[in-house]
Amino acid sequence: MSNVAITVNGTLHTKEVEDRTLLVQFLRDHLGLTGTHVGCDTTQCGACTVIVDGKAVKSCTILAASIEGASVSTVEGLADGEKLHDVQAAFHEHHGLQCGFCTPGMIMASVNMIERHDGVLDEATVRHELEGNLCRCTGYHNIIKAVLSAAEKHRTAHAVAAE
Template identity: 80%
Template sequence: MSSITISVNGTPYTRDVEDRTLLVHFIRDHLALTGTHVGCDTTQCGACTVVVDGKAVKSCTVLAVSADGSDVTTVEGLADGDNLHDVQTAFHEHHGLQCGFCTSGMIMAAVNMIKRHDGMLDEATVRHELEGNLCRCTGYHNIIKSVLAAAEKHRQRNHAAA
C-alpha cells in the first residue's frame, strides 16, 4: 500500500491505495467520480481519457501511484456550476453523442486538443488526434463537428480578448 495525494478537479485527495491500482479505478472507486469510463483496459478505446498535468492520457494504463502529486481533470471538473464547458455545449448542440459511453473520453481529448492548438484546428487534425478514441455509434461526423465548433468558439474568444 502507498499513500498518494492527487488533485482531482482542483481538490486534493489523499488515499491509501494498492500499488497496482490504476488511475481510472482510483478516480471511479476511491473518489466516486464515474464520468471516466472503463472500456477496454488496454488503451484502445479512450473512454477513460483524463487530463493529467495538462496532457490527455488514458487512465486505464496509468498507475495511481505514478500520478502522485499530479493535477487531474475529469469530465466532472469541466463545467462551472450549471454552465457547461464549451466542448460539452458543442457536443450537446451538434449531437456529438449517441449512447454516451465514449463521450467523456472524447470530450477530455477534445478539451486538451483545443487548448494545445489554441483553437486552430481543421477536420484532418481533429480526425487524426481522435484516432485513439473509439465510438461505436456515431460514425464520428457529429463528434468532429462538435470539436470544430468548440475550437471556433475558443478561437473567437481568445482573439477578441487580444
C-alpha cells in the same frame, strides 16, 4: 499499500491505495467520479481519457501512485455549475453522442486538443488526434462538427480577449 496525493478537478485528495491501483480505479472507486469510463482496459478505446498535468492520457494504464502530486482533470470538473464547458455544449448542440459511453473520453481528448492548438484546428487534425478514441455509434461526423465548433468558439474568445 501506498498513500497517494493527487489533485483532481482542483481538490487535493490523499488516499491509501494498493500499489497496483490504476488511475481510472482511483477516480471511480476511491473518489466516486464515475464520469471516467472503463472500456477496454488496454488503451484501445479512449473512454477513460483524462487530462494529467496538461496532457490527455488514458487512465486505464497509469498507476495512481506513478502520478503522485499530479493535477488531474476529469469530465466532472469541466462545467461551471450549471454552465457547460464549451466542448460539452458543442457535443450537445451538434449531437456528438448517441449511447454516451465514449463521450467523456472524447470530450476530455477534445478539450486538450483545442487547448494545445489554441483552437486552430481543421477536420484532418481533429480526425487524426481522435484516432485513439473509439465511438461505435456516431461514425464521428457529429463529433468532428462539435470539436470544430468548440475550437472556433475558443479561438474567437481568445481573439477578443487579446484586443
